[in-house]
Amino acid sequence: MRPLFDRPEKAYLHPYLAGAILGVVLFLALLLTGNGLGSSGATSRIDAWLVDLVAPAHVDRTPYLLKMAGGDRNPLDDWIVPVFFGALLGGFASGWRNGRLKLTTTKGPNISDRTRWAMAFVGGVIFLYGARMARGCTSGQALSGGATLAAGSWAIMLAIFAGAYLLAYFVRKLWL
Amino acid sequence: MNFPLESVSAVSAANPWSYLVFGVIGFAFGYTLEMAGFGDSRKLAGQFYFRELTVLKVMFTAIAVAMVLLFGAVGLGVIDFNQVWVNPTYLGSGIVGGLIMGVGFIVGGFCPTTSLASASTGKIDGMMFMAGGFVGAFLFGETEFLFDHWYNTAGYLGRLTLDQVFGVSAPTVVLIVVAAALFMFWGAEQLERIFGHKDLAREPRLRRVGAGALAAAAVVVLAIGVPSIEERYQRVSFKRTETVTPADGKPQAVTRVLGADEMLAQRRVFVSPAEAYKARYQQAIKPVYLDVRSEAEFNLYHIADALHVPLARLPAIVPDLLAESPANTVFITIGNDEATAVKAWKLLVASRVPNVYVLEGGVNRWIATFGADDPALLPLPTAGADQLRYAFPLALGDRYKSCAPDPLHHENLAFEPRIVLQLKRDKSGGGCG
Numbered sequence: 001m002r003p004l005f006d007r008p009e010k011a012y013l014h015p016y017l018a019g020a021i022l023g024v025v026l027f028l029a030l031l032l033t034g035n036g037l038g039s040s041g042a043t044s045r046i047d048a049w050l051v052d053l054v055a056p057a058h059v060d061r062t063p064y065l066l067k068m069a070g071g072d073r074n075p076l077d078d079w080i081v082p083v084f085f086g087a088l089l090g091g092f093a094s095g096w097r098n099g100r101l102k103l104t105t106t107k108g109p110n111i112s113d114r115t116r117w118a119m120a121f122v123g124g125v126i127f128l129y130g131a132r133m134a135r136g137c138t139s140g141q142a143l144s145g146g147a148t149l150a151a152g153s154w155a156i157m158l159a160i161f162a163g164a165y166l167l168a169y170f171v172r173k174l175w176l
Numbered sequence: 177m178n179f180p181l182e183s184v185s186a187v188s189a190a191n192p193w194s195y196l197v198f199g200v201i202g203f204a205f206g207y208t209l210e211m212a213g214f215g216d217s218r219k220l221a222g223q224f225y226f227r228e229l230t231v232l233k234v235m236f237t238a239i240a241v242a243m244v245l246l247f248g249a250v251g252l253g254v255i256d257f258n259q260v261w262v263n264p265t266y267l268g269s270g271i272v273g274g275l276i277m278g279v280g281f282i283v284g285g286f287c288p289t290t291s292l293a294s295a296s297t298g299k300i301d302g303m304m305f306m307a308g309g310f311v312g313a314f315l316f317g318e319t320e321f322l323f324d325h326w327y328n329t330a331g332y333l334g335r336l337t338l339d340q341v342f343g344v345s346a347p348t349v350v351l352i353v354v355a356a357a358l359f360m361f362w363g364a365e366q367l368e369r370i371f372g373h374k375d376l377a378r379e380p381r382l383r384r385v386g387a388g389a390l391a392a393a394a395v396v397v398l399a400i401g402v403p404s405i406e407e408r409y410q411r412v413s414f415k416r417t418e419t420v421t422p423a424d425g426k427p428q429a430v431t432r433v434l435g436a437d438e439m440l441a442q443r444r445v446f447v448s449p450a451e452a453y454k455a456r457y458q459q460a461i462k463p464v465y466l467d468v469r470s471e472a473e474f475n476l477y478h479i480a481d482a483l484h485v486p487l488a489r490l491p492a493i494v495p496d497l498l499a500e501s502p503a504n505t506v507f508i509t510i511g512n513d514e515a516t517a518v519k520a521w522k523l524l525v526a527s528r529v530p531n532v533y534v535l536e537g538g539v540n541r542w543i544a545t546f547g548a549d550d551p552a553l554l555p556l557p558t559a560g561a562d563q564l565r566y567a568f569p570l571a572l573g574d575r576y577k578s579c580a581p582d583p584l585h586h587e588n589l590a591f592e593p594r595i596v597l598q599l600k601r602d603k604s605g606g607g608c609g
Contacts, residue, residue: 012219015230016361016383018212019237025204026242031249032197034180034260037205039289044313051314064320079187079198086202087289088296093203094210095297103298106217106285113300116285120217120301123284124291124308125315127277131288132316133327134273136263138287139205141270143235145263147242149337149349152265156274163278168224171282175221 007099026147035079036144040131042084044068048075080140108175119174134159178411179255206293215294217285217301224282226371229364236357244393247350251400253407257346258498258528262337268330284308335499347398354394358387409526412436416444416596436525443594445521446536449545450589452508453581456481461531461597462502466490467510468520469539473564475571479542480580482510487520494527503599506531511538515562530598540565546586547578 012018026037048069052059059065069075095101107116131137134156136145142160145153184194212234213219222228249255281287286294286305294302320327339346368374417431439445447455455463465482467474474484485493497507507529511517517534524532535542543566547553552569553576559565574580 012213013211014380014383015212015233016237016386018208019234020241020386022205022208022212022234022238023241023243024245025201025208026238027245027249028204029201030242030246030260031179031255032181032184033201034185036261037201037289039292040309040313043288043309044317047310047314047317051317062317062321063324064317077187077189079194082187082195082198083202083205084292086199086204087206087209087292088202089199090203090206090208091210091215091293091296092206094207094293095215098211100210100215100297103300105300106215106294107301108218108221116301117304120284120286120304121308121311123280123282123286124305124310125280125312126308127280127284127286127305128288128309128312129316130273130276130278130280130312132273132313132320133276134270135266137277137289138235138281139289141263141274143238143242144261146235146239147246148260148262149243149339149346150263150265151333151336151338151341152267152270153263154338155265155267156270156277159271159274160278160281163275164224164282165278167279167282172225174283175218175285176225 007096009099022143023147026143030144030148033079036140036147037083038080038136038140038144039084039087040128040137040140041078041080043128044132045075045078045081046084108173110176111174116174178413179249180259185259205289206296209290210293210297214286214290215297215299215302217294217299220287220290221282221285222372226367228372228374229368232364233361236360240354240357240390240394243350243353244390244397247346248393248397248400251347251397251402253403253411256408256411256528262335264499265333265336266327266331267333269327270331280312335495340495345402347394347401351394351398354390358391361387405523405526408528409436409522412525412528414439414444415598436522440518440521443536445533445594446514447508447533447594448536448591449542450586450591451593451595452479452533452535452542453546453586454589454591455506455508455595457583461504461506461595463506463508464501465508465510465535466520468516469511472571473512473539475573476564476568477539477543477566477572477576478574478579479510479539480574482574487516487523490520490523491527494524494529497524497529498527504531504597506533506595506597508533508535510535510542511562512540512564513538513562531595533595538562543578546581547576550576550578552576553578 029035029037045068048059048065051065052069052075059069105113105116134141138160141153142157146157183191184197187194187198213230219228219230223231246255250257284305286302288309291302291305291309295306339349365376369376414434415431416434417429419427420430421427455461465479467478467482467484468487468490470486507524509517509520514534514537517538521532521534543553554567556565556567
């Protein structure tokens with residue numbers, strides 16, 4: 001296993017170069033499929049799939065789940081699900097290739113691992129709640145909607161930055 | 177070839193390749209995010225303390241590059257923009273959701289996709305964010321009924337793009353966004369110098385070349401412009417399957433691809449008054465009668481339930497026709513004869529509105545078919561081409577008897593069916609909403 005996980009750690013790409021590559025990936029997605037990129041939709045579809053396994057009747061009573069998993073509809077039958085698992089695999093492949101596969105925690109210098117874990121979990125809850133409300137996250141709305149000039153996506157993008165900047169000062173202990 | 181490809185516009189078991197295409201796109205997405213350093217929450221959170229503006233740089237470079245390529249390809253006619261998913265605008269839920277996401281971002285240190293790149297490379301905080309994400313999405317599903325109405329209607333503006341908001345062409349917006357992005361990058365680097373104590377002299381000079389190339393590309397996009405209706409019309413194609421019996425006698429189904437002008441020449445887009453009226457009683461299709469004549473003529477006489485959209489106003493409602501109508505909608509354009517209705521047909525098919533037909537012979541033929549025995553309607557032999565060939569005692573609109581023919585009297589009308597319902601791509605297959 002050594003050669004697999006003990007590769008020399010390489011530096012990250014320059015932001016502009018990474019952005020340009022990401023832009024080309026986004027363009028190819030739009031060119032081939034007419035869809036941009038995304039991921040938060042897959043999270044709620046996987047949720048809907050799980051709920052449908054445990055309590056199918058509940059799905060049929062809940063309007064939001066009904067749309068994805070009502071009746072014999074398969075919530076996983078959507079473009080965003082392969083994109084989601086592809087992204088997991090792609091992140092892993094890049095981490096492996098560039099020597100960044102490591103069980104670790106990324107955090108600000110003044111908090112413990114446990115605090116960071118709890119905050120990451122809470123942040124995930126809040127973020128995905130907002131992402132489902134806005135019908136897409138930073139990928140599906142800000143990035144994809146931004147590139148296709150969708151008016152609502154630009155409003156959402158500004159709101160994300162506004163929300164984060166407004167709160168940043170009050171949670172600076174987490175990061176500084 | 178027309179892009180985006182119809183065959184991979186949504187995943188389907190009928191076409192297993194579609195899973196692979198989306199999987200590979202996702203792979204490239206995750207790979208790039210990891211390479212940008214977004215597996216590390218400090219790189220993401222640094223954005224909000226002006227220490228490190230990687231998020232802004234990556235995101236806006238990606239948006240600018242994708243936008244330039246997209247609208248360049250649209251201008252060259254390679255991509256049909258109407259078939260590209262544009263997130264519908266819901267200002268209410270979008271802005272509130274965006275603010276909530278911002279809170280999640282600064283507390284959790286990730287956004288959903290970057291948490292995937294983080295978790296898959298072994299970062300425990302990335303895994304925790306992902307786990308929290310499943311809980312958050314679940315909670316939304318369980319609580320959405322509390323504000324269902326607001327969620328689905330507040331500030332809903334449909335498919336709305338910035339060029340429509342500002343009343344300029346899309347390439348102009350592209351150029352402005354690129355210019356704004358380059359200015360922001362300059363500002364971001366200054367902030368990094370001040371707050372992050374970064375030495376800008378060590379930044380690669382190549383980035384200036386990149387900025388120049390991006391700006392030049394945006395100018396090229398502006399020069400290309402948007403494809404004219406005529407150019408788009410020439411690229412429209414229709415598929416028709418018919419059974420052909422060759423000399424040896426075995427019937428075969430043959431699928432032919434026809435251009436728009438061929439469709440007109442072979443009269444395949446003209447539906448007879450009988451078919452147009454029968455369509456109303458078919459469960460499978462939902463006919464929408466678009467009356468494109470002048471208001472005066474519309475007031476004199478029109479088919480029941482016809483929508484009045486004068487030809488000049490038609491381009492303005494195309495986005496609504498594309499976005500709002502159910503997939504089984506069949507549009508039938510109606511003129512006095514056929515000339516104006518054909519113009520409307522050309523405009524709609526060039527804009528890629530699916531299932532558009534022309535009422536054969538227009539209102540004149542309609543009246544000849546259903547209202548010939550109405551003593552109130554007097555033939556007007558002096559009428560010119562594409563004018564009403566009847567005189568009306570009163571402008572009764574759709575209250576003449578023949579405007580809504582009695583289905584009992586006209587049950588057994590014979591006609592050659594021309595409507596072939598094409599289910600357009602499922603728009604819900606787009607976006608992540």
